[in-house]
Amino acid sequence: MNKSILRKILNYIGSIIALLSVIFVLHRIAEYWKQVPDDTFTLNLLLLILVLASVYGTANTILASAWRMLMLGLHQSISHRVATRIYGLTQLAKYVPGNIFQFAGRQLLTMSYGFSGKAVAKSTVLELLLLIVTGTTFIFWMLPLLYPWFNFFYGFTLFVVATMVVALGLELHGRRSLINVVTKYFLFLFISGGIFFCVLYSVVDNWTVTPTLILPLIGAYVISWLAGLVTPGSPAGVGIREFILLLLLKPFFAEMDIILAVVLSRVVTIIGDCFFYLFSLSLR
Known part of the structure; x- marks a missing residue:
């Protein structure tokens, strides 16, 4: 089998995984939407969800x-455009039960572009290790x-020392x-945590925010996200993140407020992943 045919096969398999991911994501959105009371969705909240999803x-x-930086460090000359397209098209696969299909899809799709399969596998291992290391440092923020x-x-002092x-x-x-x-992983996790904080603030009544609580x-x-990341078989940490x-x-906070904030934050992240998927799809 020549390389051209192999690349086409890998591309087709990667595309099938991406299509299955979209189906599972739509299912997830429908399931989470049912859990939110009808009177919750005011115009302001809907606008907030769209803004936070865009962020x-x-x-x-x-x-x-x-x-892409990991791939470059492994001597794979991949452009920013191609890296974003591959990453975005395969990221939705994290919602497929198994919690591995985003990595499998990325592996196949990247190889279909002619990059080294060994290097892609190494970049995945490095990504997971560095995400775990970065996420673990946030435990010092959570301890209070x-x-x-x-x-x-x-907590903040120990966080600085750990970093x-x-x-x-x-x-x-x-x-x-x-x-x-x-540094990039820290920024992403900080933004993700900030989005959850904004959702929680929007659903809790009469809450005076203190800087020491943010x-x-x-x-x-972030710690709940990390637990979902390392739990085998949990699609995008579903269930694990909510429990923690x-x-x-x-x-x-009241239990109902926490549950509502968790469900809405899930809606935000899923819609945000869909936005990123559509953006990646537009990159040719």
């Missing part, structure tokens, strides 16, 4: 850019929710380029 969709380009004596200052240790470790191992990748809430979201957020935030 989240745009933030996905940060992940694509970080993946569990231990009131562990105040915001302690410096990570940067120093990469520097000493001659992986300075990965520091930029970790970062712990963002940290709680409910566990962490129950002492501070």
Whole structure:
């Protein structure tokens, strides 16, 4: 079998995975939409969902850019346009049960463009490892929710120390380029947590926001996201993320408000992923 035919086959398989992803995403949106009371969707809330979904969709380009940097570090000369297209077309596959199809789709689609399959596999392993390392540092932001004596200052100080240790470790191992990748992952996770905070703020009545509570809430979201990422078989962390957020935030908010915020944040991220998919589809 010559390379041209093999690339076409890989492209078709990748396209099938992407199509299945769209079907599962539409199903997810319909399921989550049913869980939200009808009187919840005011015009202001709908506008907020669209704005936050647009922000989240745009933030996905940060992940694509970080993946491109990993590929470049593995001597794969991939353009920003191609990297964004491949990443966006396969990202929706994370909603397919199994939690691996986004990586399988990316592997196949990237190989269909003629890139090294071994390098793509290495970039996936690196991406997961660096996301886990970056996400773990947010535990210091979240600790004040569990231990009131562990105040915001302690948590932020330990976070800074942890990030410096990570940067120093990469520097000493001659992986300075990965520091930029970790920075991009931090930015994406911070934006994701900020989106959840905005959704929570919109559904909780009579809540006076204090600056010392913002970062712990963002940290709680990132830790719940991380738990969903590393749980095998859970599509996009469905169920895992919700359970951990409910566990962490129950002492501070009404259970119904937490559930509503979690469901709406899911709607926001799914619509944002769809926006990113459509944008990637337009890149030729």
